[in-house]
Amino acid sequence: MAALVSGFSKLSKTEKIDWLVTHHFSKNDSIKQALKQYWNSDEKLQQLHDEFIENTLTNFYLPFGVAPNFVINDKIYTIPMAIEESSVVAAASKAAKFWQTRGGFKTKVISTTKIGQVHFMYKGKKEALTSFFDEIKSKLITDAKPITKNMEKRGGGILDIQLIDKTTDLDNYYQLHATFETLDAMGANFINSCLEQFAKTFKTEAETQLAEPVEIVMSILSNYVPECLVRAEVSCKVEDLSEKDIDPNTFAEKFVQAVKIAEIEPYRAVTHNKGIMNGIDAVVLATGNDFRAVEAGVHAYASKDGRYSSLTHAKVENGVFTFWMEIPLALGTVGGLTSLHPLVKLALNLLDHPTAKQLMQIVAVAGLAQNFAALRSLTTTGIQEGHMKMHLMNILNQFEATPQEKETIINHFKNNTVSHSAVVEQIEKLRG
Numbered sequence: 001m002a003a004l005v006s007g008f009s010k011l012s013k014t015e016k017i018d019w020l021v022t023h024h025f026s027k028n029d030s031i032k033q034a035l036k037q038y039w040n041s042d043e044k045l046q047q048l049h050d051e052f053i054e055n056t057l058t059n060f061y062l063p064f065g066v067a068p069n070f071v072i073n074d075k076i077y078t079i080p081m082a083i084e085e086s087s088v089v090a091a092a093s094k095a096a097k098f099w100q101t102r103g104g105f106k107t108k109v110i111s112t113t114k115i116g117q118v119h120f121m122y123k124g125k126k127e128a129l130t131s132f133f134d135e136i137k138s139k140l141i142t143d144a145k146p147i148t149k150n151m152e153k154r155g156g157g158i159l160d161i162q163l164i165d166k167t168t169d170l171d172n173y174y175q176l177h178a179t180f181e182t183l184d185a186m187g188a189n190f191i192n193s194c195l196e197q198f199a200k201t202f203k204t205e206a207e208t209q210l211a212e213p214v215e216i217v218m219s220i221l222s223n224y225v226p227e228c229l230v231r232a233e234v235s236c237k238v239e240d241l242s243e244k245d246i247d248p249n250t251f252a253e254k255f256v257q258a259v260k261i262a263e264i265e266p267y268r269a270v271t272h273n274k275g276i277m278n279g280i281d282a283v284v285l286a287t288g289n290d291f292r293a294v295e296a297g298v299h300a301y302a303s304k305d306g307r308y309s310s311l312t313h314a315k316v317e318n319g320v321f322t323f324w325m326e327i328p329l330a331l332g333t334v335g336g337l338t339s340l341h342p343l344v345k346l347a348l349n350l351l352d353h354p355t356a357k358q359l360m361q362i363v364a365v366a367g368l369a370q371n372f373a374a375l376r377s378l379t380t381t382g383i384q385e386g387h388m389k390m391h392l393m394n395i396l397n398q399f400e401a402t403p404q405e406k407e408t409i410i411n412h413f414k415n416n417t418v419s420h421s422a423v424v425e426q427i428e429k430l431r432g
Helices: 013-024 029-036 043-050 088-100 126-143 145-153 188-209 248-264 266-286 291-301 342-350 356-378 383-398 403-412 420-430
Strands: 064-072 075-082 106-109 114-122 157-165 173-181 214-221 229-237 312-317 320-328
Touching: 013 029, 064 088, 064 342, 064 356, 075 088, 075 266, 075 342, 075 356, 088 266, 088 356, 106 356, 114 188, 126 145, 126 157, 126 173, 126 188, 145 157, 145 188, 173 188, 188 214, 229 356, 248 266, 248 312, 248 320, 248 356, 266 291, 266 342, 266 356, 291 320, 320 356, 383 403, 383 420, 403 420
Parallel strands: none
Antiparallel strands: 064 075, 106 229, 114 173, 114 214, 157 173, 229 320, 312 320
16 A cells, blocks of 8 residues: 655655655565666766656666668668667668668758747736737847847747737637747747746736736646648659569558548547657657657647648659658757767767757658558558567567577567467477
8 A cells, every 4th residue: 555755855765765665565675676776887877867857766778779771861860769669660770771772761841930828817808908918029028038148149039929819718818829949959948938037027017007917827838839840751653662572553552542541530540640659759769859748749730630630641643652741840959868868969979960950850750761661561461460570579578588498489480470379389388
């Protein structure tokens, strides 16, 4: 049974573990050992990781891998990926290899605008509020200058502020809707600081200029960034899609139909887009960015037309197959973990120190490649053949297979279908 505790955050890491083991695991020393075995032997490095979050007990490992052979705008990349799911890195690598001889991936950044809002309530006349905003708008920007001056020196800053009337949706509800350019920074702290200054100025000035008070509810950036867009695509002649026993015309037709199904069927679209995010999230994590923010924004964008739909699209015109995607990605290559986490720094170094715009393009390509690989499997051999072979090692490790058992079973499944029950059968057969 869970126990209540006071002052937990003030305990040392060892004391936190002792409390946890005593009150939740009946003083089981194996739990303590399980936590401590993931501590880094480099005390300075471990302290760095301890201070990323609060109440740290240990490190939680994810595999860090790479997908080579990506040709993006005629430049070759090896893309870092941090993810626990089998077959994701392999699928991305396979798609990269497929397209490297067919023109590679083409990308472009469409826009980089980010958004923040001050949410407030006002019961007075809209005309008075509108007139007040028009008068105060320049002061909102001026009062934020101490916050924006360094960003402005680099070419970024506040782009615009608008007054938005939302009273038809919620009584007395208005917004200050602000747009920003944050360059290579993700910019969350910068945007939120600007918004809080807007709110302070707005409320202070309203006290003397409006008959009714302004009630500030909250000031916060939005992770929905439909004006921070990147496009990635691949294309080639249909006949160039030929590979092994696959007829290129049949493959192109089925592939396009599979995408169209995801465009109109939400049940399929969710799984379809989840596959895209396998590739995107893995690179976002590896480069120290916020994958939860990216996920939220991308899935909102998938619903922008009133129904959840596919993020990718495909067509065949004049004998040319084209597969593409436009998605919102708010990423950064400076600030946050990018200058602290050793593997994040390594990942950005591997990508040749990209700007935020370049990283947007690389991440989008990883998502498009992942989706191509998944749809290619689904419309030809089926998804399980490749996925289960990659999952085989996880099953063997669940049964603590020895190196000799692993070698024998892996050889067996080179020419046989992998399933959980089939693997268990082979392990039992080996063990008599």
